[in-house]
Amino acid sequence: MKTIRFGVIGGGLMGKEFASAAARWLHLNFRDARPEIVAICDVNEDARTWFTQNIPSCTLSTGDYRDLLTSDAIDAIYCAVPHNLHEAIYCDIIRAGKHLMGEKPFGIDKAANDAIVACCAEHPDVLVRSSSEFPFFPGAIAMLKAIEAREFGRIINVHAGFYHSSDLDPGKAINWKRMIDVNGEYGCMGDLGLHVMHIPFRAGWVPTRIAAQLSNIMTTRPDGKGGMVACETWDNGSIHTMVESRDGDFPMTLETKRIAPGEMNTWFLTVEGTQKSMAYSTKTPKTLKVMDYTPGAPQAWQHIDLGYASAYPTVTGGIFEFGFPDSFQQMWCAYLDELVNGKSKMYQSLHCATPQETAHSHAVMTAALANAI
Numbered sequence: 323m324k325t326i327r328f329g330v331i332g333g334g335l336m337g338k339e340f341a342s343a344a345a346r347w348l349h350l351n352f353r354d355a356r357p358e359i360v361a362i363c364d365v366n367e368d369a370r371t372w373f374t375q376n377i378p379s380c381t382l383s384t385g386d387y388r389d390l391l392t393s394d395a396i397d398a399i400y401c402a403v404p405h406n407l408h409e410a411i412y413c414d415i416i417r418a419g420k421h422l423m424g425e426k427p428f429g430i431d432k433a434a435n436d437a438i439v440a441c442c443a444e445h446p447d448v449l450v451r452s453s454s455e456f457p458f459f460p461g462a463i464a465m466l467k468a469i470e471a472r473e474f475g476r477i478i479n480v481h482a483g484f485y486h487s488s489d490l491d492p493g494k495a496i497n498w499k500r501m502i503d504v505n506g507e508y509g510c511m512g513d514l515g516l517h518v519m520h521i522p523f524r525a526g527w528v529p530t531r532i533a534a535q536l537s538n539i540m541t542t543r544p545d546g547k548g549g550m551v552a553c554e555t556w557d558n559g560s561i562h563t564m565v566e567s568r569d570g571d572f573p574m575t576l577e578t579k580r581i582a583p584g585e586m587n588t589w590f591l592t593v594e595g596t597q598k599s600m601a602y603s604t605k606t607p608k609t610l611k612v613m614d615y616t617p618g619a620p621q622a623w624q625h626i627d628l629g630y631a632s633a634y635p636t637v638t639g640g641i642f643e644f645g646f647p648d649s650f651q652q653m654w655c656a657y658l659d660e661l662v663n664g665k666s667k668m669y670q671s672l673h674c675a676t677p678q679e680t681a682h683s684h685a686v687m688t689a690a691l692a693n694a695i
């Protein structure tokens with residue numbers, strides 16, 4: 323078992339999620355490598371204290387990420403900071419020769435993403451991947467396998483999306499994710515877009531014709547200090563695209579919504595084809611819907627409970643349920659597998675999102691901004 327020594331930059335929501343995944347590494351029956359968090363960088367001292375108090379190996383605590391880049395005790399870095407910081411910090415990490423798992427959207431805008439992708443090309447020995455964990459849900463894995471086996475016949479339609487609803491509450495105070503200068507012009511698309519586009523891109527479905535409907539529903543929000551401030555980010559985005567295919571072009575709709583009433587972290591993918599259709603949603607995380615079609619035969623959907631059919635085996639019994647922390651840990655296992663074994667010798671074939679895939683997502687989101695109706 324090889325130990326990969328990690329530094330974490332950004333000890334907020336996602337930094338802590340990684341700490342949790344690393345702490346229960348024995349959950350996985352993966353013996354090739356394990357992460358050990360040895361350093362935390364955050365400008366917020368409380369966030370750093372959480373790490374140093376909970377993780378005995380985390381002995382370096384600093385407010386300046388450059389301290390991690392000059393440390394010989396660190397092999398790799400997970401960077402989970404606001405979007406306006408991605409370009410500068412990711413590029414510094416890569417130039418320092420540290421392996422990087424960055425967070426989406428991998429740059430606040432296309433120019434920032436272009437700079438990060440160029441930096442990756444200049445440092446091919448550094449493994450750079452973007453966090454995007456939903457393809458590791460069992461239903462998503464099953465759909466990817468069916469896509470790779472070309473089981474759908476001619477594709478009729480693809481619908482992928484990610485829905486939240488907490489922003490329906492007008493009393494919810496603004497945070498950096500609703501500020502254009504920190505989150506970016508993409509708004510909800512930058513937050514949720516790569517999650518929605520990851521499997522389509524892995525399938526080779528990169529759209530060429532793009533139009534979008536974007537809405538800013540809550541134009542003001544409480545500032546948390548008793549006043550109100552402008553809230554200028556897009557709340558909801560529906561990106562309508564056409565994908566060119568040898569078998570016939572098909573429409574693909576990519577939805578990212580922060581105000582979808584009643585929804586809480588609902589990620590879904592539906593693929594309809596002339597021979598097979600499949601649908602999966604984290605709203606019913608056990609259940610994969612499948613319809614195989616033979617001309618003339620009845621059209622009947624099967625609802626199949628999948629259980630814990632993970633990419634990497636774990637101690638959890640196959641009949642139990644799979645959830646968000648599981649998908650996140652499975653994604654991390656894929657990152658470490660690729661790091662120590664190389665892409666062609668991974669234990670299984672589902673690797674994390676590549677810088678090129680983030681570049682595709684920026685091309686789509688930039689086109690959506692330009693072609694909003």
Ligand SMILES: NC(=O)c1ccc[n+]([C@@H]2O[C@H](COP(=O)([O-])OP(=O)(O)OC[C@H]3O[C@@H](n4cnc5c(N)ncnc54)[C@H](O)[C@@H]3O)[C@@H](O)[C@H]2O)c1
Binds near residue numbers: 333366369
């Ligand atoms: N993969 C997912 O499912 C998922 C979910 C949520 C957020 N994200 C992404 O993760 C990233 C972080 O989001 P979050 O929800 O964890 O945000 P967060 O606000 O909870 O955490 C960000 C942390 O970064 C720290 N920080 C700010 N400036 C810093 C600096 N200069 N140096 C060091 N630390 C600094 C903040 O103090 C904070 O603790 C974003 O890119 C976001 O899009 C991914």
